[in-house]
Amino acid sequence: MMTWFYKTVPLASLNLLCLGACGNNSTESTTANAAPEEPEQVWVEIVQDTDGNYSLTRNGEPYQIKGAGGPSRYEKLAEEGGNTTRTWGINQLYPRDDNGKNLLDRAHEAGIAVVAGIWVQQLRSGFDYTDQASLEKQRELIRQGVRDFRDHPAILMWGLGNEIAITTPGDNDAMWKELNVLAEIVKEEDPFRPVMTVIAGAHEGRIKGLLANTPAIDVLGVNAYGGGSNVPERLQRFGWTKPYVLSEYGPRGHWEVRKTQWGAPIEPSPIDKARLYLDTYQALEENGGGNYLGSFAFLWGDRQEVTPTWFSMFLSTGEKTPAVDYMSYAWTGEWPEELAPWVEDWTVPFAEKKVKAGEVFTVEAKVHADHADTLECEWWVLPEKKGPSVGGDPEKWLTPIEGVIMASDGPTATVRMPEKPGAYRLYLKLSNGKGGASVQNTPFYVEE
Numbered sequence: 001m002m003t004w005f006y007k008t009v010p011l012a013s014l015n016l017l018c019l020g021a022c023g024n025n026s027t028e029s030t031t032a033n034a035a036p037e038e039p040e041q042v043w044v045e046i047v048q049d050t051d052g053n054y055s056l057t058r059n060g061e062p063y064q065i066k067g068a069g070g071p072s073r074y075e076k077l078a079e080e081g082g083n084t085t086r087t088w089g090i091n092q093l094y095p096r097d098d099n100g101k102n103l104l105d106r107a108h109e110a111g112i113a114v115v116a117g118i119w120v121q122q123l124r125s126g127f128d129y130t131d132q133a134s135l136e137k138q139r140e141l142i143r144q145g146v147r148d149f150r151d152h153p154a155i156l157m158w159g160l161g162n163e164i165a166i167t168t169p170g171d172n173d174a175m176w177k178e179l180n181v182l183a184e185i186v187k188e189e190d191p192f193r194p195v196m197t198v199i200a201g202a203h204e205g206r207i208k209g210l211l212a213n214t215p216a217i218d219v220l221g222v223n224a225y226g227g228g229s230n231v232p233e234r235l236q237r238f239g240w241t242k243p244y245v246l247s248e249y250g251p252r253g254h255w256e257v258r259k260t261q262w263g264a265p266i267e268p269s270p271i272d273k274a275r276l277y278l279d280t281y282q283a284l285e286e287n288g289g290g291n292y293l294g295s296f297a298f299l300w301g302d303r304q305e306v307t308p309t310w311f312s313m314f315l316s317t318g319e320k321t322p323a324v325d326y327m328s329y330a331w332t333g334e335w336p337e338e339l340a341p342w343v344e345d346w347t348v349p350f351a352e353k354k355v356k357a358g359e360v361f362t363v364e365a366k367v368h369a370d371h372a373d374t375l376e377c378e379w380w381v382l383p384e385k386k387g388p389s390v391g392g393d394p395e396k397w398l399t400p401i402e403g404v405i406m407a408s409d410g411p412t413a414t415v416r417m418p419e420k421p422g423a424y425r426l427y428l429k430l431s432n433g434k435g436g437a438s439v440q441n442t443p444f445y446v447e448e
Helices: 012-018 074-079 103-109 132-149 173-189 204-213 228-238 270-287 322-332
Strands: 044-048 054-058 065-069 084-086 113-118 155-162 195-200 219-223 244-249 292-298 342-347 354-356 360-368 376-383 405-409 412-416 422-431 437-447
Touching (some): 074 103, 132 173, 173 195, 195 204, 219 228, 228 244, 228 270, 244 270, 342 437, 360 422, 376 405
Parallel strands (some): 065 084, 084 113, 113 155, 195 219, 219 244, 244 292, 354 437
Antiparallel strands (some): 360 412, 376 422, 405 412, 422 437
């Protein structure tokens, strides 16, 4: 058996940093003769057995990542059976809440380990990987970030870069060589934790670039949605044999689905999204191969990307969606007592069609809910998000159109088409009043 990493992490330095700031500066129980408190200790290993299979251990125990990426709701993640989260930038770790706790503190208290993301500049943002001054600046920022958090017991691995080669074929050797330099810097500052980098899809050019230039990368993360279950086969085909993680998966992405004639992507229904989360997870657990370390569902939270709901496992109002229920079953083997509701089918005469301004239609939904008597329905219309959505770039949240929902009675509503020409979406939210909800939408276009 080959052991790759081992660490015993004394938390004395962390405790000194948190004194006062973490709201725990009492000295009443301290005496001159008191024995020093035994520091908490953590160790992480990646091991390879005699058959060449890799596994992860934490505190000496086998550790399969049951993860979801996101910056919050860690108690809920643990409650539903998850054990790990991932972040995307070191800047996410600095802010402290009203109790003086940062993201790592909150995750650790909930029993959640963290793959701490370190943002690395992407080519598409105009970063020049041949400019020495820019390289040195990025190196020092990364070095300082690792120094600031390397002693925190919540950290499982470092996530160095997310999709740095997105929108490119991956043949930029200067970029990959610099990624290796950055990985070496991370290991200089914290030689006891693995370093992972993340690519968009199991893309041959990117994998070849990594294989040729980045020996210091220990774990490959692959973000894949509709094709998530195909990742093991593609990695094997393109020669990646070191450990890997499915670092993002979920519904089919807006780049993978059918589009209307005016280019609006068709968002999968909440229940179809939930089923794909489960199918992808189970496929990797069964067929991930001997170098598979686990996975991260995306996103344990809510975000605007094309729509407010595409990748949101929770709504902005806080409710869980069916995706959470299905991941809870994936992680625990048991269904939650109360499932979020969803639309089984609906009748929307103007769905994916072009219509005239001011036209009036009746829409109706057939719903699935554990308690139909407490179900609340809400209808609204949003304008279509303008411009492309690439790489998770921040997007402005959209404002509902006023005066278009003329009447509503639960899962039935009367909708008048907006007066202003353009692309829109009709939304229906179902809430069970018990913390579960879902939102379904369909695009339409108002002609001039």
